Amino acid sequence: MKSFTRFGLVAAVVVLTASACSSSAASPAGAGMSGSLTIWTAYGSGGSAEGTAMDAVIAKAKTAFPSLTIDRVEIPFSDLFTKVETAWAAGGKTPDMYIAPNDSLGNEMRMGILYGPLDDKLGSSASSFTDISIAGSKVDGKMYEIPESMKAVSMFYNKSIVATPPATTDDLLALAKAGTKVGIAEYAANYYNWWVYNAFAGGPIMDATGKCVASTNGSSDGLAYMKALKDTGNVTFYTDGPTFQGDFKTGKLGIVIEGPWGTGDFKTALAANLAIAPIPAGPKGKGLPLSAPDGWYINANATQAQKDLAVQFALWEVSAAGGEQIFADQAGHLPAVKDATVTDTISKGFLTQMTDSYPRPQNKQLGAYWSNFTNAFDSVLLKGTDPVQATKDACDAMNKANNL
């Protein structure tokens, strides 16, 4: 009887320990998920590929987990971060989670509204993520989002116009001089054209402390190069996305630097003429674009049970067996996990570009980069300001804003 009691106690301890462990390291398959989740997305509700894929993923989750209720709320992307930050900062428990690029990851972590670090919540899924997606999900070395897919710009070209894509910045300039029409985004210029600084400086504009070093490392040559492109008369700098994409789709442009979000429409318009190549390398290094994962962010105000459920759902969704293959197949997402397969040529091209990309920094100093370097970019292109002076002014302003 005594041994029976002892066995019972040991068994109880084992069961309790197992259940305690399961709550701290969520099951990657999302097994047995039940409860209710409110999620916010910004994938469009008007029949966009991403919106349709998200619908399919949720439908699959509902079939796989009948006890799980998912309430998806679509928010315009321009309002997404502000709405989430306002709601969560005020202590709101809704939404439980949302999916977005990592634009505000560092900002929201520092606000204290994100559940994390998540490093020890991944369980056996930890090894399934690509290194670059993990790198893009970290702030100060700790994970605060569960990466879903990767995004970076790369170089699309129209095979009926461009026989051989330019491999170097000199090649691109020569093509433009010879009459090939090229499109470059002037809107969000600093995101789209981050690559040019690495190509001409051999490194990023900031050092490890967040101090701007662009004025001393040759980044200004990147701006001078952009001006040289413009001066060919065959390179157009676009101030709005639809026109930019439209001109490539209608064959007015032979080359554009654009992200995977343009793939679907480009394919429809150009069919077999659409091709992709890595961004040209410069004299000092490769043209590394900023790369950033879209990922799941979890509400720090939620109850522990809701946080665990949110982590479970996120890990299920980003797995190939869960939702990620749907996103890869239907919306052209570049999976953050290794087991989801990509068969499409263009998506494979983006995966190649991803290996030559620069994970978007999450330090607060980057916040002063955007407006100051946009100003430098515009000053050189529109006013003809000396690139060295424009870069120095931008760098000084950035360092002043960061007290560096």
Added chain:
Amino acid sequence: MSAPAKATYVRKRRMFGADARVALMYLLPAFMVMAIITFYPLLYQVWMSFTDFKNTNLRVGSASPDWIWFGNYIKILTNDIAGIPNYDFLRILAFNLFWAFSNVIIHLCLGVAIALLLNQKKLWFRSIYRAIYVLPVVIPPIIVAAVWRNIFDQHHGAFNYLLAILTRQPPGGVDIAWLTDPGNPIAFFPLLPLSYFALLATNVWLGWPLNSVVATGALQSIPQDLYEAVEIDGGGAWTKFKVITLPFLRPAMLPYAIYGFVITFNLFYLSYFMTAGGPFGRTELLVTQAYRLVQEQQLYGVAAAFSVVMFVILLVLTLITNRLTKATASYVD
């Protein structure tokens, strides 16, 4: 009871009598709602303007921001807001004032002129015209901004296309960067970039119809026998306009002009969505700058101070214009 004592008694009774208490009871719910949704946020904003409130202070239970007295106001007025290129408070204020005044004057003149035209009794289908010309007002602002931004697009815009046709050039022959050209079309007045004129054209298209509606209402209230009296006295059309039409229009148009001034002064969406404040911040308005301080820089304290400064500027301007134009006086005063 002496007369002064009686007056005091009546005043006290009015203030504290049963009728006053009933009136206050009726007003109380509205006051309570206003206290929560209007006065508290206003006072909170004024308090924020004296602190270094940042996004980390948004979180419930976070540490209070530091009290920095007039630090934010000094930063605003001395152009010492780090991280914002092309920021110049006086230039933004001057542009904002010119933007508001120029728009209101054009709206008013055009609105009244068109109302006078459409008030002609012999005009056919005038009720149809009146219905059509208010259409711009009912189009959502974001659509208006997007459409006009495309019209003024450098490479594909309808306006450059039209100019090419008018100047007998091939399509694409006119390549004016209406929204991004940093040059000064009026050399002696460098406050105004080309994009100002694009914004002005858009806002004139938007602004005159309501002025016309107000003017039409005022015109229709003028008794016809007054005009007949002028005719009997030998007055012509100009005399009728000067002596009768204009004085009758004033009580309706001037308050609306002041209202229009405030609206135009704070007209966010055209500057923000059409030109993004550009080129180089030259079409930035105070209200768009305040928004950028919060949305892009997350400088909540500075943005709060900025809004207080805007409020003071508008209050002073409204009081001055009201005083000068006697906008709230009726035509019998």
